[in-house]
Amino acid sequence: MNHPDRRNLSLLTPSGHLTLGNLLGALRPMARGQHEADCFYGISDLHALTTPHEPTRLRDTVREMATLLLAAGLDESTLFLQSRVPAHAQLAYLLECTAYTGELNRMIQFKEKGRGVDSTRVSLYTYPALMAADILLYRPQQVPVGADQRQHVELTRDLAIRFNNAYGPVFTVPEVAVPAAGARVMRLDDATRKMGKSDASAAGVIALLDPPDVVRRKVARAVTDSDTGPDAVRSDPAKPGVTNLLEILTACGGSAEGITTYGALKRAVTDAVVAELEPLQKRYAELAADPAHVDGVFRAGAERCRAVTAPVLAAAEAAIGL
Numbered sequence: 001m002n003h004p005d006r007r008n009l010s011l012l013t014p015s016g017h018l019t020l021g022n023l024l025g026a027l028r029p030m031a032r033g034q035h036e037a038d039c040f041y042g043i044s045d046l047h048a049l050t051t052p053h054e055p056t057r058l059r060d061t062v063r064e065m066a067t068l069l070l071a072a073g074l075d076e077s078t079l080f081l082q083s084r085v086p087a088h089a090q091l092a093y094l095l096e097c098t099a100y101t102g103e104l105n106r107m108i109q110f111k112e113k114g115r116g117v118d119s120t121r122v123s124l125y126t127y128p129a130l131m132a133a134d135i136l137l138y139r140p141q142q143v144p145v146g147a148d149q150r151q152h153v154e155l156t157r158d159l160a161i162r163f164n165n166a167y168g169p170v171f172t173v174p175e176v177a178v179p180a181a182g183a184r185v186m187r188l189d190d191a192t193r194k195m196g197k198s199d200a201s202a203a204g205v206i207a208l209l210d211p212p213d214v215v216r217r218k219v220a221r222a223v224t225d226s227d228t229g230p231d232a233v234r235s236d237p238a239k240p241g242v243t244n245l246l247e248i249l250t251a252c253g254g255s256a257e258g259i260t261t262y263g264a265l266k267r268a269v270t271d272a273v274v275a276e277l278e279p280l281q282k283r284y285a286e287l288a289a290d291p292a293h294v295d296g297v298f299r300a301g302a303e304r305c306r307a308v309t310a311p312v313l314a315a316a317e318a319a320i321g322l
Contacts, residue, residue, distance in 0.1 A: 006037035007140045011044040011082060014061040018068050020206040020273065021185035021195035023280070024251045031073040039077035040138055040305065041069065046082050046089065047131070050124040067294050068208055071284040075297070082134065084302035087309035091133035092126075094316055098163050099129050099155075108151055132156035135174060137309040142177040150176060167319035170312070185248060188222035191240035209281060212274045219245075219270045224262045233259050245269050252276040 010030060012022070030041060045062050062081065069079055082088050104110060107128050110120075123130075135143055135156050145153045153176050160171040185195045189204030199205050206218055223241040225232075233256060235243045245265055246256055254272030259265050287294055 007138055008033050008037040008039040008077075009041075009135065009138050009140050009143070011042040011047075011134055012065065012069075013044045013047045014058065014065050015048060016061070016197035016199070017207045017209065018065060019185075019195045019197050019208060020248070020277075022197060023072065023208055023276075024185055024248075027069070027072040027074070030077070034074070034076040039074075040080070040308075041074055041077045042080045042082050042085075042134070042305075043069075044082045044134065047127060050121055050127050063291075063294075064209075066298055067284055067287045067291075068280075070287055070294060070297060071280050078301045078304050079298055080301035080305045081298055084298070085137075085305040085309060087137055087306065087313040088130065088133050091137055091309075091313050091316060092130040094320055095129040095132050095136075095159050095163070096126055097320070098159050098166075103155060103158070104128060107155070128152055128155050129159070132159050136160055136171045137312050139172040139312065140174050141172065143174045144177045163316070163319075167316075167321075170315045170319050185251070186240070186244045188218055188241075188244070191223065191244040206273060208277060209284065210277070212270075215273050215277070216270045219266050219273065222266060222269075224265075228261075230260060232262065233265050248273065 008030070010026070012018075012026070018027070030039070033039060043062055043065055045058065048058055048061075066079070066081070104125055109127070110125050131152050132155060135153070136159075143153050143156075153174070157173055157176070160173045164171055164173070187193045187195050187199070187202070187204035188206070189202070195205050203218060203221060204223075206215055210218070222245060224245070225239055225241060227239070233242060233246070235246050237243070242262070242265070249256055249265070249269045249272050252269075252272035253276065254268050256265065256268065259268060
């Protein structure tokens, strides 16, 4: 049973194909949380415009992601496209009028990707204000956040407090929450890097729509080490590749009991991953054959989001003098 007084909010940027890491670390916990809160899960297609992109490819990626969110079992949540809820962009401008350049200069994304580059899009510089709008429009009490996004939520809190102090109490100031530890899936070819969707075509990344033979080939090439002792197959910080394979195996419902060789471990991981992806891929194929259904779900989700966000935007506009 959903708890309407609690809201879960998460947006995924369509920067590439969803991966096994996204499924185990995000989509599966999101699906489990549907019964504990009123869940709003969006595709942040506006964020995808902050870097060079090809329009047709972006639309295709959004379509694939939307279908996969449903295939992953998020049908009890409010699903939406960020661009179909105008309040996101509208509130972002009001927050740009609240933020300071010094704050945006310090944001990691701009420091790493845009500072000093002539072709940097202005939206990469200002998108933290859009991310803050994404959060504040839904008035969540808490925002679960990993280390890589903590800075953005802290800026969101600063902007909400500054706006409230200057113009009146409009926004709920969200608390930063540390989510329960989920599966952290690393690349098969480099276990020091996360399996990210922007690298989904890489040999070390398993995409959710990879067929079994592709999964088998990628796992077979996974990096292990030269240890061939009787206890070679073990979790150990000194053995990141092997540890990653073991964690994937466990997260996909498999067991390493009795496995003593890397070859056997890779076969077990392959079988577990293929079994994990099979029902998802079957459901995806069914939904892809019925795009009108997917469109209907997201259209209804956007309509609900517009109703939820309209009062917040109206209050912010009135407070700031519009």
